[in-house]
Amino acid sequence: xxxxxxxxxxxxxxxxxxxxxxxxxxxxxxxxxxxxxxxxxxxxxxxxxxxxxxxxxxxxxxxxxxxxxxxxxxxxxxxxxxxxxxxxxxxxxxxxxxxxxxxxxxxxxxxxxxxxxxxxxxxxxxxxxxxxxxxxxxxxxxxxxxxxxxxxxxxxxxxxxxxxxxxxxxxxxxxxxxxxxxxxxxxxxxxxxxxxxxxxxxxxxxxxxxxxxxxxxxxxx
Amino acid sequence: xxxxxxxxxxxxxxxxxxxxxxxxxxxxxxxxxxxxxxxxxxxxxxxxxxxxxxxxxxxxxxxxxxxxxxxxxxxxxxxxxxxxxxxxxxxxxxxxxxxxxxxxxxxxxxxxxxxxxxxxxxxxxxxxxxxxxxxxxxxxxxxxxxxxxxxxxxxxxxxxxxxxxxxxxxxxxxxxxxxxxxxxxxxxxxxxxxxxxxxxxxxxxxxxxxxxxxxxxxxxx
Numbered sequence: 001x002x003x004x005x006x007x008x009x010x011x012x013x014x015x016x017x018x019x020x021x022x023x024x025x026x027x028x029x030x031x032x033x034x035x036x037x038x039x040x041x042x043x044x045x046x047x048x049x050x051x052x053x054x055x056x057x058x059x060x061x062x063x064x065x066x067x068x069x070x071x072x073x074x075x076x077x078x079x080x081x082x083x084x085x086x087x088x089x090x091x092x093x094x095x096x097x098x099x100x101x102x103x104x105x106x107x108x109x110x111x112x113x114x115x116x117x118x119x120x121x122x123x124x125x126x127x128x129x130x131x132x133x134x135x136x137x138x139x140x141x142x143x144x145x146x147x148x149x150x151x152x153x154x155x156x157x158x159x160x161x162x163x164x165x166x167x168x169x170x171x172x173x174x175x176x177x178x179x180x181x182x183x184x185x186x187x188x189x190x191x192x193x194x195x196x197x198x199x200x201x202x203x204x205x206x207x208x209x210x211x212x213x214x215x216x217x218x219x220x221x
Numbered sequence: 222x223x224x225x226x227x228x229x230x231x232x233x234x235x236x237x238x239x240x241x242x243x244x245x246x247x248x249x250x251x252x253x254x255x256x257x258x259x260x261x262x263x264x265x266x267x268x269x270x271x272x273x274x275x276x277x278x279x280x281x282x283x284x285x286x287x288x289x290x291x292x293x294x295x296x297x298x299x300x301x302x303x304x305x306x307x308x309x310x311x312x313x314x315x316x317x318x319x320x321x322x323x324x325x326x327x328x329x330x331x332x333x334x335x336x337x338x339x340x341x342x343x344x345x346x347x348x349x350x351x352x353x354x355x356x357x358x359x360x361x362x363x364x365x366x367x368x369x370x371x372x373x374x375x376x377x378x379x380x381x382x383x384x385x386x387x388x389x390x391x392x393x394x395x396x397x398x399x400x401x402x403x404x405x406x407x408x409x410x411x412x413x414x415x416x417x418x419x420x421x422x423x424x425x426x427x428x429x430x431x432x433x434x435x436x437x438x439x440x441x442x
Contacts, residue, residue, distance in 0.1 A: 051372045051375050051376055052328075052332060052372055063317055063320075065320050065321070065324055066324060067323070067324045067327035067328060067331070068327075069323070069327050069331075070320055070323035070324040070326070070327045071320075073319075073320065073323045074316065074317075074319075074320035074323065077313055077316045077319060077320070078316050090313055092295065092298055092299055093284055093295075095294075095295075095298065095313075096284075096286050096291055096292075096294065096295035096298075097286075099288070099290065099291035099294050099295070100286055100287060100288045100291040102291070103288035103289075103290050103291045103330075104273070104288060106330050106331070107288065108273060111335070145273070148272045148273050151272050152272055
């Protein structure tokens, strides 16, 4: 039975990285849209799938999984030989470096990106005022971290070595949305960071996803 | 060559997470104390190992890994054989079990950790810097953490531990932050629900954790 993806068409957040891995790995899926404005993510039916009431989650022939970064790892472990190779290597040291980079994304990158996103988008959308001081502080911290990325990316092409992996891919979860809001966090960073961001954010599968939204594919397509 | 663990010596924080894994897995190690008060983690030499200037990191016969959750996975994957205590992580070929593990790991990193960190910063770290705890803000952060733990109670009614039915790294990831709450009279880890209480007592009564609390982190050789 074709994998079911409970998400929405809009390419953002956890949905974005799961949809990208599905595309990179050429895994067919059915999209079941969960409408957030009408709280479809909080229905008893959805809470059975996802106890935190979020999207995305998947149902792979009865195996239900949530947390986008876990879903991405699962899809790579299940389909190692098809589509883009090497996203989540199985070698002991190679995998350790991917996990190191993935942890850096969660510790040193996304908290600041999400703070900016919250102030500039989420708060105004609920009638609350942006606190510019919070934005400025978050960006200052983020830029300090990206200075370290500059050092790392001066030694290797990508975060976990010379191949594109989940450690890089996870950075597409929220950062592209800042550009949508007119916040440019990249063009004044170092040359290595800029090279890396341009590389990962112009991958054909990502550009297609951003242009078309999450589009289900089945084996008959 | 014996593995080196660089970090802080207390039963608290990310170094303690790695130390507990080393004890659970009977992995011999040399502990190298990094004195944060003197800025030993920010030196050029230290940043050769950990470019972000943090602790912990390990050096395993020349192979360096930083980020406690990445180090933990590397150690558990490397020492997966029976002579090294409980497995603590499903093997990658057990794709669904490993996915449930990663789901739990993501829950800790994305839902639990940011919430508990806010409580710890407000209650403990502010006074250390001469600031006063904002009791109203603290109450809000505790309420947020309680909401997360309510979902934990639901999850733990269906599986015995946070990474599945076996004790694993996912549970260990919580010891860097969870145990400190009780010291401040914050009892959410046992008062939120019966399943969370049962689980938390299981985690903190592990002999490895009891030993770390009694003795701190020391070289095993």
